[in-house]
Amino acid sequence: MQITRTMEIVVGLFVAIGIAAIFFMAMQVSNLAGFNDKEGYKITARFENSGGLKVKSAVTVAGVRVGRVSSIQFDKETYESVVEMMIASEFNTLPTDSSASIYTAGLLGEQYIGLEPGGDEDFLNNGDEIQLTQSALVLEELIGQFLFSKAEGE
Amino acid sequence: MVEKLQQLGQRTLELFEKLGRSSLFLLQTLMGTLEMLLRPRLVIAQLHSVGVRTFLIIIVSGLFIGMVLGLQGFTTLSDFGAEESLGVMVAASLVRELGPVVTALLFAGRAGSALTAEIGLMKTTEQLSGMEMMAVDPIRRIIAPRFLAGFISMPLLAAIFSVVGVIGGHMVGVGLLGVDDGAYWSQMQAKIDFNEDILNGIIKSVVFGFIVMWVALFEGYDAIPTSEGVSRATTNTVVISSLAILSMDFILTALMFGDI
Amino acid sequence: MVEAVVNAKDVLVSVKDLSFSRGSKMIFDGISMEIERGKVTAIMGPSGTGKTTLLKLIGGQLHPQKGAITIDGQTVHELSHRNLYRLRKQLGLLFQSGALLTDMTVFENVAFPIREHTKLPESMIRSLVLMKLQAVGLRGARDLMPNELSGGMARRVALARAIALDPMMIMYDEPFTGQDPISMGVLVQLIRLLNDALGLTSIIVSHDVQEACAIADYIYLVSGGKVVGHGTPDELRHSDSEWIQQFMNGFADGPVPFHYAARDYAEDLVAVD
Incomplete structure (x- = not known):
């Protein structure tokens, strides 16, 4: 040919x-x-219950994605869930008193971490821990509480 | 009864013999393939006949499959109010499964059968034999460049298929059914992982390309040099490579995504 | 080898006690031949006696079950892959069909062995190819594709390709079959001419008695897996053997019966199966 x-x-x-x-x-x-694991810094947060959160779940601030969950571990002594997050290095101005909550996208959607910036002048650095956390809402617990309070009210 | 047993034994022995011959053939081909890196012009000619000629059928089928996925996915997802996830569904189906598998099946039907017929006819018309007598090894000169070209083409074609499919899904989902454009892409980007989904899809297509080329070239090379033999070899190529692709797909999927 | 010295013949190819069978069918049963350097030797016999198989055995594409073929002192079936290919560069085999590569022009077909085995510059390849095509009279057909050639032209192109690397020997597989008288004449002339001009050794496998006798220096007659006679064309024409007489003159009946083996004719007609 x-x-x-x-x-x-x-x-x-x-x-x-x-x-x-x-x-x-x-x-x-x-x-x-989106995010490259190499460029960024790690912060951790402890939750009583991390619910359906998974590795690679999104981490957002004011609805904007800034990083992802890099590992979820169980603390044997405190019985807490230790969630490690990788935050892109460009978002390096998160105050140290920021809080982390686990939210659900839509009723049946994926769970993600929402960070609420605090007012501190110092910023979170690699290895820092977020002190203020709010656990995932577990639907069964919510329903249980609701029924319980109803019953009490009557 | 004894005759049936004898037949069974004969078939089994023939099968093993064929397996042995094809393994030897593959070995020689792979050795020839290394040499081809020094003679890229031979590979270019084959890339043209193997890859470029499959291009159009890949584009058209990719587009239609993407559009069907968009339509079907939308109907199902809207029941759960999750139309926003259409992008994820379309992309995940394409990148993980349909892209590599459908491309490989089309590739076997289009390029594989053509290669078997070509090599089989070359054998029938004594071109391979003639080459051997000119001290040119037909495995190196004829088989190896085709093998390499197919091996290179397959992942490229599968990637093109997936991308065209994602665009087709976008055309139907966003264009016709009114899914939000931003949601289509952003949900997709959020969920599809490069290493886990895309890379695994590419690995699949590379494996399938290897299988199709091996089957197609060996069937042609091993064909009985008559018109009937060549036609049977061509059919064999399509049947054997399709079955091999589908069974291999199950194994690969189980290894990659199955946590087995 | 001792015989060869005694006879003082310059033997290029010697076939010794060669046996070859396909499945249960015996094709050669201990045949021996000696093919002299520089001569045109014809191997003749009825169709289906495995003449083409013999050429493939000489070219090392098939392996004998017994016996050996030596070319220029090398035993063909014992050669390594590499040495076999080195030997084949010095051999040319002209297939019955021509076996031209169908996706290349005539020019590229003749250039093919040169390109594969040498690293000559393009201008030199061009001159070489044109020389070879000139020798077979097809320089003007260089841009045609093989499917545009007549059978005779295809064979001539194949011949040009076979001599492209200046081999020491050329084997022709049924070169005269299915040719019109003119292209037959052209081929006969070419084979003789090339043999003498290039100092080749030629082996022709054929069953065309007239043409083979016209150019062969020596003839081997093969039938039923054995050599049934050999000699110069003149010797064979005047042979006493009935079989050789039948073959050389093309009688319908003789030692090779007209009828396929069957029971008595009259008996067969009245029999009720």
Whole structure:
């Protein structure tokens, strides 16, 4: 088979489009463009109950995503859930007295951590711990409480 | 009864013999493939006939599959009020499963069968034999560049398929059914993980490309040099590689996503 | 080897006590031949006697069950892959079909072995290819594709390709079959001419008695897996053997019966199965 110039160009185009497609998948379809584990700092927070939170769940401030959960561990002594978060290095102005809560996106959606900035002048650094936390709402507990208070009221 | 047993034994032995021949063939091909890196022009010609000619069918099928996913996904998701997750659903289905698998099946049907027929006819018309007598090893000169070209093409085609599918899903979901454009992309980006989903999808397509090329080239090379033999080899290529792709897909999925 | 010295013949290819069978079918049963350097040797016999198989055995594409073939002192089936390929560079085999590569032009087909085995500059390849094509009279057809060639032209292109690397020996597989008288004449002339001009050794496998006799220096007759006769064309024409007479003159009946083995004709007609 003779290799013509056109054939070379067409093959070049094909390979270029293929590579562009892989690039598109990485950048537009997946989270690769978002946060890179290498660039950022880690902070931890202790929750009584981390509910349905998972590794890679989102961490947001005022609804804007700033990082993700990097690990969830169980503290054997305090029986608490220790959640470690990776925050992108550009968001390095979170006050040390910020609080962390676990929210649910929609009624059945994924759970994520919402950070509420405090008023302190010092900022959180790598390895710091957030003191103020609010656990995940567990639906069964809520319903239980509701029924209990109803019963008490009557 | 004894005859049936004998037949069974004969078939089994033939199967093992064929497996042995194909493994040897693969080994020789892989050795030839390394050499091909020094002769890229041969590979370019094959990239043209293997990859470029499959391109159009991949684009069209990718678009339609993406559109169907958009439509079906929307109907199901809207029952739960979760239309916003349409992007995730479309992308996850494509990137993890449909992209690599459907591309590989189409690739086997389009490029694989054509390669088997081509090699089988070259054998029938004594071109391979003639080459051998000119002291040119047909495995290195004919088989290896095709193998490498197919191996390179498959992941590229699968990626193109997935991307076109995601766009097709967007056209239907966002364009026709009114899913929020931002939600479509952002939910997708939030849920699809590069390492877990995209990379695994690419690994799948590489494995499938390897399988299709191995089956197609071996069937052609091993074909009985008659017109009937070539036609049977071509059918074999499509059947064997499709079954191999689907069973391999199950194994890979279990290993990658199944926590087994 | 001792015989060869006694006969003082310059033997290029010697086939010794060669046996080969496909499945249960015996194709060669202990045949021996000696092919002299620089001569045109024809191997003839009825269709289906495995003449093509013999060429494949010489080229090392098949392995004998017994016996050996030596070319220029090298035993073919004992050679390593590498040495076998080195030997094949010095051999040319002309397939019946021509076996041209269908996706290349005539020019590229002839250039193919040169490109594969040498690193000559493009200008030199061009001159070489044109020389070879000139030798077979097809310089003007260089840009045609193989499917545009007639059978005779395809064979001539294949011949040009076979001599592209200046081999020491060329084997022709049924070169005259299915050719019109003119292209037959062209091929006969070419084979003889190339053999003498390039100092080749030629082996022709054929069952066309007239053409083979016209150019062969020596003829081997093969039938039923054995050599049934050999000699120069003249010797064979005047042979006493009935079989050789039948083959050389193309009689319908003789030692090779016209009828396929069957029971008595009259008996067969009246029999009720």
